[in-house]
Amino acid sequence: MSQAIQTADLDWRMIDGIDVPISKQFGDAYFSRDNGLLETRHVFLNGNDLPERLAQLQDFESFHVGETGFGTGLNILALWQLWQKVRPQNHSRLHVVSVEKFPLSKPDLIRALNAWPELQPLSEQLLEQYPLPIAGCHRLSFPDERFILDLWLGDAHDVFPVMAKTSQIHAWFLDGFAPACNPDMWEEHVLSHIVRLSGYGTTFSSFSVAGVLKRGLKQHGIRISRPRGFRHKREMLKAIWLEEDKDLPSTDDLIICAEPPTQPITQPQQHKQRHIAIVGAGIAGLSCAWALAQRGHSVTLFDQAEPLAGGSGNPLALLNPKLCPIEQSAEHLMTLTWQHAMRHYPKFKAFRALDIHQIALKKPEELLGLIDQYPTGLLTEDQASTAQAESPSLQSEFSSLCLNEAGAVSPHQLRDQILASPLIQFQQAQITQIEHLSTGVELFSHTQSVGQFDHVVVCAARQSMQLIEDYPQLKPIRGQVSWLSQPDSALSTQHAYSYGGYCMQLDATQFILGASFYPNREDSEVLLVDHVHNYNLIHSVFPHYAEQLPAVETWQGRASVRAQSLDYFPVLGSVKAETELYTFAGLGSKGFLYAPLCSEVLVAQVLSEPCPIPMSLLQKLSAQRFKKKVKAKKAYFKPDQTIKPIE
Secondary structure, eight states, X not given: OOOOOOOOOEEEEEXXXXXXXXXTTTTEESSOTTTHHHHHIIIIITTTTXXXXXXXXXXXXXXXXXXXXXXXXXXXXXXXXXXXXXXXXXSOEEEEEEEESSOOOHHHHHHXXXXXXXXXXXHHHHHHHOOOSOSEEEEEEEGGGTEEEEEEESOHHHHHHHBOOSSOOOEEEOOSXXXXXXXXXXXXXXXXXXXXXXXXXXXXXXXXXXXXXXXXXXXXXXXXXXOOOSTTOXXXXXXXXXXXXXXXXXXXXXXXXXXXXXXXXXXXXXXXXXXXXXXOOSHHHHHHHHHXXXXXXXXXXXXXXXXXXXXXXXXXXXXXXXXXXXXXXXXXXXXXXXXXXXXXXXXXXXXEEEEEEEEOOSOHHHHHGGGGTSOTTTEEEEOTTGGGGTOTTOOOSSOEEEEEXXXXXXXXXXXXXXXXXXXXXXXXXXXXXXXXXXXXXXXXXXXXXXXXXSEEEEOOGGGHHHHSTTOOOEXXXXXXXXXXEOGGGOOOTTEEEESSSEEEESSSXXXXXXXXXEETOOXXXXXXXXXXXXXXXXXXXXXXXXXXXXXXXXXXXXXEEEXXXXXXXXXXXXXXXXXXXXXXXXXXXXXXXHHHHHHHHHXXXXXXXXXXXXXXXHHHHBTTTTSOOOOOOOOOOOOOOOOOOOO
């Protein structure tokens, strides 16, 4: 699916005092010369009856809108503005999924949106989270607005087929350049997947009434009409998929073959506040609790010890991704989670923005080659002497790649902010039994019930295997970090260094480095030998600086056991069909990097929301991926060998 994303190549024309962007790729304008905002309201908002439908949403109901061409974001901003005006005073939510092959650069987007001063407050919020031009899904969250935008960058031909159907799209904006300018957007291949992501009651609207679109919708059993278009346009398209038309031709075959390995949507979701139990209060459990609480649901967080008592409780977490070649970016877990983490954590006081100097120990040409693949300025090359600018003793024989958008998180500060949510309650208890009920799940601590819940999410690392039958194997990995006081040789808090281990300033006076890595060990005592291991790691790249550090006997540290799956992907999702038991575990050493986006993926499955990762990656994370598939035995056929008499 993935390739390097090319931003839009634009011409600009001043029409009636409005600076109108014109696509050089398609030879068409991004919005109507008459009045793009009014046309959007007429065609897409009123064409899908959204003023009435949004105003009638029930408490905790989620409404999902799909769009085939993001462009300048005008349609989405107009929808957002409408949402602000008509949304009920309850916990209903608006979720938009939009696709764009040639996203505008941020300066061009700013210029284009200057045409609509009344949308400026919303435009500023959009621009603040506007993603880099990297293929894949970018989730932009606005929790105070009860609004989420999933912006998928890539060709519609590639993107729509890989979208997982964890929910139904309720209304479609069939937008994009005119069929004569961009025929690929309107082909049956794209339209069939749009229908796959829809359901009975889904509506469609478009400025176009081209025959290819009308015929495509009709052959899927969707009823169309052609009301009057905007101003000089004689007509527009309005359509709805009605259940009474179910006997008409449909996409049943396509739906069956393209469905993701998640629970099918068999019945409408209950629109009510859910009470969800989460077992395990590491970064996985805390992140899931936060994601659910942001949607207004009540969460009880259980742990047999204090929150962050396990592998997530180190003094600092470094968001240090290993980026993939750009052609893999749309389906690469670490690349996707890093981008999401960089939008998620800055909302917390626990976050510190910094850059990471990734030392090129092996195959430096491959690492440094990423510079030309990713957007300009994201990655830069450090020469061997670059680090000396910070400290004369910080010398290395190795070149390095500098990731200029990274960060660090204070786990305990993050924990405190998450647990301060009035919708999250922490309860110290050892969960020993899970019982499935017709109405949900009941948890027990030894023989005592601790409550019944609508859903349960087990985030208990290796203890998950004790709670859930046939749980995937998680292997233990011991790791120890070290920290020490070195006020006389303190480094900048805005830099970190990665070299198989890592080092950076913990605070103004303390230096942190690590970490040891010992598979299949479960001991968690702080050991001198691990301090020596961490010293040797830093000495291998910065020998002069390492020799100035205090003796390892004076170092402090923390050891813990990480849980890692056999294929190194987290274990995520429904544990067993037809139950409300889920899990999220096996994050290894990348918990803080993986947790925010993976929590959103889990919530999508629990609450039936759009999923922010492609189906291929959803399959790699599935908690059921290790189950052996039982092949049906073929009937043994033995020909009739009865001897017939000769006549």
